Amino acid sequence: MSAPRQFTGDTLVIATHNKGKVPEIAALLKDYVAKFPSAGELGLAEPEETESTYIGNAALKARAAAMASGLPALADDSGVSVAGLDGAPGIYSARWAGPSKDFTLAMERVQRELEAVTDRKGDRAAFICALALAWPDGHVEAVEGRLDGTLTFPPRGGRGFGYDPIFIPDGYSITCGEMDPAEKQAISHRADAFQKLKILCFGAK
Numbered sequence: 001m002s003a004p005r006q007f008t009g010d011t012l013v014i015a016t017h018n019k020g021k022v023p024e025i026a027a028l029l030k031d032y033v034a035k036f037p038s039a040g041e042l043g044l045a046e047p048e049e050t051e052s053t054y055i056g057n058a059a060l061k062a063r064a065a066a067m068a069s070g071l072p073a074l075a076d077d078s079g080v081s082v083a084g085l086d087g088a089p090g091i092y093s094a095r096w097a098g099p100s101k102d103f104t105l106a107m108e109r110v111q112r113e114l115e116a117v118t119d120r121k122g123d124r125a126a127f128i129c130a131l132a133l134a135w136p137d138g139h140v141e142a143v144e145g146r147l148d149g150t151l152t153f154p155p156r157g158g159r160g161f162g163y164d165p166i167f168i169p170d171g172y173s174i175t176c177g178e179m180d181p182a183e184k185q186a187i188s189h190r191a192d193a194f195q196k197l198k199i200l201c202f203g204a205k
Contacts, residue, residue: 004141004200007072007133010034015065015075017046025074028194032202039065039073054078054091054130055142062134070136078129078189080163082151083121084114090128093163104155107166111153123151125167127176127189131197141201145193160184 012033014022017040026036039046047064049057054077061075079093089096089110096106114120126149132142148170155165157177165177169187176184185191198204 005135005139006203007032007201009072011071012036013042013044013065013069013071013073014038015044015061015073016040021076025076028191029198029202032198032204037069037071039069042069044068049077049091052091054128055132055144057091058130058132059134059140059142062132063138063140066134066136067138072133072135074131074133076129076131076190076193078127080110080167081126081128082110082114083124084117084119085110088113097162103162107153107155107163110151110163110166114151125149125151127163127167129189129193131193133197133201141197143193143196143200145189145191145196147187147189147192 010033012029014025014036016038019040022036022038044065047060049060051057051060057077058075062073065073065075077091079090081087081090096109097103098105114123127147129145130142132140134140150168151166152168152175153166155177156175157165159179159181160177165175167176168174169176
């Protein structure tokens with residue numbers, strides 16, 4: 001097996017049209033990268049997510065941005081996988097919130113669907129974040145981070161976003177929606193994934 005390809009250069013395209021993601025990713029990689037143009041800023045098309053896994057979708061988005069821009073590109077795909085729902089909503093986590101991105105509806109749907117199954121598997125769940133770093137020649141390096149925990153209803157806490165108010169991380173008694181943002185960031189699936197990527201492709205120890 002060949003060694004992971006290392007990132008070289010000073011510019012990394014962030015394969016997203018979500019402006020909020022860029023400063024967050026830039027803060028995590030600022031020690032290794034100087035410039036972070038987004039796919040949206042570069043006017044790149046947004047590919048349809050047609051893969052069946054987090055890593056598959058992240059790789060698809062990163063590869064499309066890298067090949068279109070001629071620069072290395074980074075993409076992520078994330079969601080919550082609920083054990084009692086056989087891993088759903090999974091890669092469809094954002095779609096469960098509907099066109100208006102109303103995660104109150106998404107959380108209500110998780111609760112409703114769990115109440116309809118006979119084995120809820122202890123309401124166990126995991127937040128998953130896949131990161132894919134792609135080069136213009138189509139090569140991809142990918143990692144996956146996770147945060148395991150248990151779901152609780154009704155939702156608690158107004159901090160965070162997405163499914164945070166129903167997710168209690170292992171070792172905690174409060175939801176991600178009740179946590180101090182810095183504390184949540186330190187243990188998050190995203191932080192786990194970025195740490196793995198920095199070791200894999202950016203020479204971090």
